[in-house]
Amino acid sequence: DSEVTFLIEGAVVKPIITMPTSATIRQLKKKIEEYTDIPISRQILSHDNTKLIDDFIINHYNFGPIPGIQLEVETDPNQMDVNITVTSPVFKVRLKVNQMESVMQLKQKIGDMWGIETKDITLWHLCRRMQDDHLLHMYYINEGSDVEFTRTGFP
Known part of the structure; x- marks a missing residue:
């Protein structure tokens, strides 16, 4: 069984996933879910402006070498506010954030909690x-996501 390696585009995080050509698009979505925690039901995949159908096998499409697959995530207005875990070597905390907030806004929340400058x-x-100017959803931040925190510039 031959394989194809996909570059999943659509956000800052661009997973690379290899699948057998006999797998279905739904199985590809399952792999994407395992990597990004985005539920299959919210994923829309397309290639060259063609929406990929869940029940079709990968071999149905004429993908070239390392095709770029566009991942669009359907927004769920009921789940814009999500709980995430922020971890560092010395603490772990749960925070409620909105997926439309910027990374800088999250850094400000963390800084306010512990008296750390955002820089x-x-x-x-x-x-x-x-990156500070990107929105959290561009990193596939959703319910239960883990964000790692490192601190620089302290004595």
Whole structure:
């Protein structure tokens, strides 16, 4: 059974996923869910402006080498406010955030809790350093997400 490696685009985090060509698009979505925690029901996948159908096998589509798959996440207005866990080497805390907040707004919440300047806070999610001007949803932050916190600039 041959395989195809996909670059999943659509946000700052761009997973690379390899699947057998005999797998279905739904199975690809399951792999994406395992990586991003985005439920299958909220994922819309497309390639070259064509929406991919869940029940079709990957081989149905004429993908080239390492095709870019566009992941669009359907928003759930009832789940814009989510609980996340922020962890560091010395603490772990649950915070409520809105997915439309910026990374800087999250850094400000953390800084206010512990008296740390935002310039000394670095946040990471899915092994990516989070940029201040990006919105949390661009990193697939959703209910139960874990964000890592590192502190710089202290004595």
